Amino acid sequence: MCDTLLALPGATRDSSVIFGKNSDREPNEPMIMIRIPAGKRENGQSVKCTYIELLAKEKINEVVLMKPSWMWGAEMGINSKGLVIGNEAVFTKEKQSKEAALLGMDMLRLALEGCDTAEEAVDYIVFLLEQYGQGGKAGFTANLRYHNSFIISDSKEGYVLETAGKLWAVKRINDFYSISNSLTLQADYDKCNFEKGVRFKDRYDDKVFSFGSKGNERQRFTTSFLKENKGSIDVVSVMGALRSHCGNEKVASFCAGSMNSVCMHAGGVISSQTTGSLIVREKDDDITLWIADTSLPCVSLYKPFWFIDDYSMFFTEDRQVQAVEKWKRAEKTRRAFIRGNTAGLEEFLKERDIIENELLSMANKASDNLDKLELMRYAKEREQKLYKNLENCLAKNESGKKQYTSPFYSHYWKNQNKQLIKQ
Numbered sequence: 001m002c003d004t005l006l007a008l009p010g011a012t013r014d015s016s017v018i019f020g021k022n023s024d025r026e027p028n029e030p031m032i033m034i035r036i037p038a039g040k041r042e043n044g045q046s047v048k049c050t051y052i053e054l055l056a057k058e059k060i061n062e063v064v065l066m067k068p069s070w071m072w073g074a075e076m077g078i079n080s081k082g083l084v085i086g087n088e089a090v091f092t093k094e095k096q097s098k099e100a101a102l103l104g105m106d107m108l109r110l111a112l113e114g115c116d117t118a119e120e121a122v123d124y125i126v127f128l129l130e131q132y133g134q135g136g137k138a139g140f141t142a143n144l145r146y147h148n149s150f151i152i153s154d155s156k157e158g159y160v161l162e163t164a165g166k167l168w169a170v171k172r173i174n175d176f177y178s179i180s181n182s183l184t185l186q187a188d189y190d191k192c193n194f195e196k197g198v199r200f201k202d203r204y205d206d207k208v209f210s211f212g213s214k215g216n217e218r219q220r221f222t223t224s225f226l227k228e229n230k231g232s233i234d235v236v237s238v239m240g241a242l243r244s245h246c247g248n249e250k251v252a253s254f255c256a257g258s259m260n261s262v263c264m265h266a267g268g269v270i271s272s273q274t275t276g277s278l279i280v281r282e283k284d285d286d287i288t289l290w291i292a293d294t295s296l297p298c299v300s301l302y303k304p305f306w307f308i309d310d311y312s313m314f315f316t317e318d319r320q321v322q323a324v325e326k327w328k329r330a331e332k333t334r335r336a337f338i339r340g341n342t343a344g345l346e347e348f349l350k351e352r353d354i355i356e357n358e359l360l361s362m363a364n365k366a367s368d369n370l371d372k373l374e375l376m377r378y379a380k381e382r383e384q385k386l387y388k389n390l391e392n393c394l395a396k397n398e399s400g401k402k403q404y405t406s407p408f409y410s411h412y413w414k415n416q417n418k419q420l421i422k423q
C-alpha cells in the first residue's frame with residue numbers, strides 16, 4: 001500500500017516540480033536506497049528482472065532507486081535526466097496472470113533506466129505491459145498479487161497511468177494529481193487500449209479490495225492537500241503530507257495501526273507500514289532528492305541527495321547488504337516506540353526538526369558539487385549522532401515489561417520482532 005503525489009509548476013510555490021511518495025510494505029521488509037551508474041547493454045543482452053528475463057533498451061541511465069531489498073525492481077526512483085516514477089498497487093476485476101510476468105516495480109526500473117522523458121516512459125511501460133503482462137508474487141512473505149498504477153513525471157510534465165491486467169489508461173496531469181491503492185480514472189483519460197468512453201474505475205476497480213486498502217480515503221486526503229495548498233506547495237509541505245496520520249491520534253502515539261494513515265503504521269490486522277519515503281524537487285535542471293531511507297517518516301529525517309560524480313554517500317548494487325543493515329538498525333528505535341518506550345521521543349523530534357530545517361536552508365545555498373557533497377556528508381553525520389543519542393536514551397529507559405496497548409497489537413508486533421531477528 002502506498003501514496004504518490006505530484007505538483008507541477010502551476011501548483012508549487014516556486015514553479016518547481018515536486019514529487020512525493022511513501023512506500024508501504026510489510027514492516028520487516030527493508031526498503032533500501034541504491035544508486036546505479038549509467039551504462040550500456042550489449043546488443044542482445046537480456047535483463048533478469050524479478051521473475052522473467054527480457055531484452056531491455058541498450059542504454060542504462062544513471063538512477064537512484066528506492067526498492068524492497070529482495071526484488072529487482074523499485075517502488076520509486078529517479079534518473080539523472082529528471083524522470084521520476086512512483087507506482088501503486090491497485091486491485092482490479094481482471095484476473096491475475098498465471099504466467100511468469102513483470103512486477104510493476106520491474107516496469108518502473110526498466111523505464112527509468114531506458115527512458116529520458118515522462119512521455120517516453122509512459123509509452124515504454126505500456127509496451128512492456130502489453131508485451132509481457134504484469135503479475136507474480138509482490139509481497140515479501142505474503143502471497144500478495146496486484147496490478148499497478150503509476151505517476152510519471154519529468155521537469156516539464158506529468159502523467160498518471162493506470163492498469164487492469166493488460167488494459168491501460170493514461171492522462172496528462174494538469175497542475176497536480178495523487179494516486180493510492182485504487183483506480184482513479186473514469187472516462188477522463190487521454191489515451192487507452194479499450195473502448196473509448198468506458199469509465200475505467202467503475203468498470204475495473206475491485207471495490208472489496210479497494211475498500212480494504214483504504215486507497216480511496218488516502219487519495220482523497222492527498223488530493224485535498226494538493227488542492228488546498230495549490231500555489232504554495234513546497235518540499236516542507238509535502239514532508240508534512242507524507243508524515244500525516246490523517247487526524248488519528250492513536251496512530252500518531254504508536255497505539256494502533258491504520259490503513260487510513262498516509263504515514264502508515266502496522267499493528268493488529270494492519271500488515272502494511274511505511275518503510276521509506278522519497279521527495280524530488282526539480283527546477284532549472286537542478287534535481288534535489290529528499291530521502292527518508294528508514295521506516296515511518298513521522299519519526300524519520302529527510303536528507304538531501306544529488307546526482308554528483310562522487311558516489312560515497314550512496315549505497316550501490318554491490319552494497320545492498322550494508323543498506324539493509326542501516327535500515328534494520330534504525331528499525332530498532334521504531335520497535336521501541338511501538339512497544340511503549342517513547343522516552344526521548346519528544347526531544348528526538350525537536351532535534352530532528354532543527355536538523356531538517358538547517359538542511360533545507362543549506363540545500364538552497366549549495367551552488368556546486370563540492371557544496372552538495374559536503375552537505376550530504378554533514379547530513380549523514382547529523383543523522384548518525386541523532387540516532388546514537390536516541391538509542392542511548394531508549395536503552396536507559398527500557399524496562400523488562402513491554403507496554404503494548406492491546407492484546408492484538410501486542411501479538412502482532414511480538415511476532416514481527418521475532419521474525420526480524422531471524423532475517
